[in-house]
Amino acid sequence: MSTRGIKFNTKHLRKGDPLPPYNGKLRLYNMRYCPFAQRTVLALIAKNIDYEVVNINLFDKPEWLTSKSAFGKVPSLEIKEGLSIYESLVTVEYIDEVYPQRPLLSKDPVQRALDKIIVEACTPIQNLYIKLIRFPKTFTEDTVTAYNKALQFLQEQLKIRGTRFFGGAEPGFVDYMIWPWFERVLSYQKIDSRAKIDAEKFKLLLNYLQNLKQDPVVKQYLIEEDVLFKFLEPYKTGGEPNYDLMLDA
């Protein structure tokens, strides 16, 4: 549960489960372990918005999901009954614009462009994780090379900014958009050397990531390492993950 009382860890709805009746609240279709949806969650927490979470079993999707998200993916944000927007970065930009408190992106178009470039540059970090977990056959030497190049670029950009976070003294758009991948990679590198972040070479970056992990927004939605590993276990055999490892009271 969040400090605001939002219940994150609700049961994941599956085929046959009815669509919860619309109650006028902003609603997020989510999956508790989805790094893309986590981006939207972090933006919502950062802005202290009131909303509700409807968690989705992505292995056995409810029939009504495509009416909320055309491609049956999460996150999807229902902003009024029957009107949903999706794609993680699209939802975050929408949230940032419509809820002006605690701005995540700068008002300056150049700064905003530079932020988006950095997020885009982290795609190889995302790719490495997705390939490790979901598509091991597509994992190659190039996956690791691109990953390390992205880490290098990120560290350089951090050095150029010279601030504690990409967003300045507090985390902003870049920080929250890239965190979900690092949360997973930081855990995963302990059991798979291909995800390793070299401690010597990436000292500044790792120090930054430790600071980000302590951020009050990030802390509210962390997944414990052992829970993550337990969740990921069935992926190896193509089985159904246990979506409800964590449930709010």
Add this chain to the structure above:
Amino acid sequence: MSTRGIKFNTKHLRKGDPLPPYNGKLRLYNMRYCPFAQRTVLALIAKNIDYEVVNINLFDKPEWLTSKSAFGKVPSLEIKEGLSIYESLVTVEYIDEVYPQRPLLSKDPVQRALDKIIVEACTPIQNLYIKLIRFPKTFTEDTVTAYNKALQFLQEQLKIRGTRFFGGAEPGFVDYMIWPWFERVLSYQKIDSRAKIDAEKFKLLLNYLQNLKQDPVVKQYLIEEDVLFKFLEPYKTGGEPNYDLMLDA
């Protein structure tokens, strides 16, 4: 050459070629046949902006390219000396914001989100083309299925909007962002059935694409079919394409 006198078809610079001296003008690092860079070009033409094109040989890149685009890709937009932004959609959003004439994206955050979702939904069209041309080994049945689903989604969205273009009576963000892929696919489907757009099933969509092809902005930057095929020829063997098939006087 554009109706404004912008020279699009300049020689593509390669390793060893010096960086043209900065002259205070907005500058686009481009490759004449790159569909991503074409997005930026279409936005610049639509807004009737003054700028210059520096074309890049992507097979044998100039040493200075990474100082203009960290990953050595095009498009990159140099907005003042030494300050470049890249990633096609990032450049277009920047242009749309800084040059308010002929707005491409709506001012309404919901409408803007819906536009971006449609562009994102066209990724499988982009993927089909890229796989056909560059990565034939990764081309599968799924590539075609996803392509047809994207075409279907696009046609449905067009029907929902009920306008001539996604942008309304005139093309807007969605139209110009997806056009470069359709320009290629419409040609390519004639020589490869895997890229086929079913004439019966996608009548509305094809009619829309014919209208878009007649748009004065789109027309200024079209590549003739035979030129496209000639350009693509060396890709089959991994050879260097002839970047300078079209040269302005």
